[in-house]
Amino acid sequence: MSASIVLPQVIRVGAGASAELAGTLDALGLSRPLLVTDPFVARQPFFLRLLADLEGAGLTPGVFADTVPDPTTTVVDAGVRALEEGRFDSLVGVGGGSPIDTAKAVALLGAHGGRMRDYRSPVVTDAPALPVVAVPTTAGSGSECTRYSIITDAETGEKMLCAGLAMLPRAALVDFELTLGMPARLTADTGVDALTHAIEAYVSARANPVSDGFAREAMRTIFAHLRTVYADPDDRAAREAVMVGATQAGMAFSNSSVALVHGMSRPIGAHFGVAHGLSNAMLLPAVTEFSVPSAPDRYADCARAMGLAAPDSTTGEATGALVWELRLLNQELEVPTPREYGIGPEPWWELAPLMAEQALASGSPGNNPRVPGAEEIVELYHAVYG
Known part of the structure; x- marks a missing residue:
């Protein structure tokens, strides 16, 4: 039996890789990214530099900074509203696995509608979602290059595994300097x-x-x-x-x-x-x-x-x-x-x-x-x- 091997279209690895975000988005033909992160990361100097770089490159970014550990459907739904109100064309997940998983889920619902429980395992969703660029700030989840997202159903408490090519980021910028000083x-x-x-x-x-x-x-x-x-x-x-x-x-x-x-x-x-x-x-x-x-x-x-x-x-x-x-x-x-x-x-x-x-x-x-x-x-x- 054959195996299906899939990876992000672009993977940049090494010190300073995150600074290549504007060029990566431009190369993918994207100009209105919604940056999805948490309140802590949103205050960090590197994140503010990312925003300034995007604006300096002529892009029009927005920020959704309300993600939580173990992302919930409530947060995902709020992210979808932010996506639609700003008419963004892509998502950039910046942070640990939770912001990146949230960005994937928002990209999925932004493209296909419905609720996250509609996409829980054993459902596999391979139809393309909105493009996601992942910028991990922790060394662990691997979400920057996987076709999975874990979202907790706020009504039932179930941690739902959502899978398929729709969850695979278009690009990953793996910059170890963002992990320096982690507790x-x-x-x-x-x-x-x-x-x-x-x-x-x-x-x-x-x-x-x-x-x-x-x-x-x-x-x-x-x-x-x-x-x-x-x-x-x-x-x-x-x-x-x-x-x-x-x-x-x-x-x-x-x-x-x-x-x-x-x-x-x-x-x-x-x-x-x-x-x-x-x-x-x-x-x-x-x-x-x-x-x-x-x-x-x-x-x-x-x-x-x-x-x-x-x-x-x-x-x-x-x-x-x-x-x-x-x-x-x-x-x-x-x-x-x-x-x-x-x-x-x-x-x-x-x-x-x-x-x-x-x-x-x-x-x-x-x-x-x-x-x-x-x-x-x-x-x-x-x-x-x-």
Whole structure:
């Protein structure tokens, strides 16, 4: 069976790439971009420079700065109103995964109408949306080069996976300088998110030779440098490495898929407000240990790519090292358990069956090497609670 490989039309990577926004929009024939971001980014000097550069180049930009972590349908609808009122011809997502996912969703509804729930998985929307240019300011989500957007339904609380070529940005400007000075907690959470993307893309049932290459390189790069950027936020070489690795991990899972960690992670965020990268980190060691028996060779490859096992190590040695090192990484990055995060045992136990159902409904667990039933997912939620 063949694999369909898709990437943004333009990807610019390196220091200062974000300064090429005006030229990128012009080359795409776009002149009225709506910049979608959050209140914090909207106040930063680099963002004000982007606006000034666009205006200096003769473009007519607008700003929608009301995005929130874990974007909701309420925010997306407000963005669509801003898009229509300003008659903009494109979207520029500036920020972490939430503003970029919001920009994608606004572009989708701006082109096709309806509500976001009309486009939730298993629906796949390949018809083109309005053009999106992504300018990530965190090294984690990979949303700048994926055909996915995660939007929370404000009425039901469900985190909806929306997929298809309509969600793929037209261009991505990957500038590691925008991540300098990121707080340690955000650095850790987004970094483990990216590492999870790479591992799950590699072990997914939908993996292919192209996604494998992106995933292996992303694992190698992120694992080698994540501890460094956590300890020293201003290490430019490590920041660049992790930023590039996160983008490669996005390329990997966009052309393969994510699996059980992500399926279980989204309900934790929806019900308890845990940041997506952090909930992934809480789950990754236990879910990996659960899944290893069904794809030991693939997980052993992950360990070797990350430098955790010698090329001539046995499969058992490599997979054992992988699970051990993922637990150690969580300790060193001070990843809390759900209990340590402050989630009480009663709501956790009470909601575990519902979260398991929601995880399965997302479709992601079906890509896992070991496809679990609802009871097994509940057991995993109990195991990671702490």
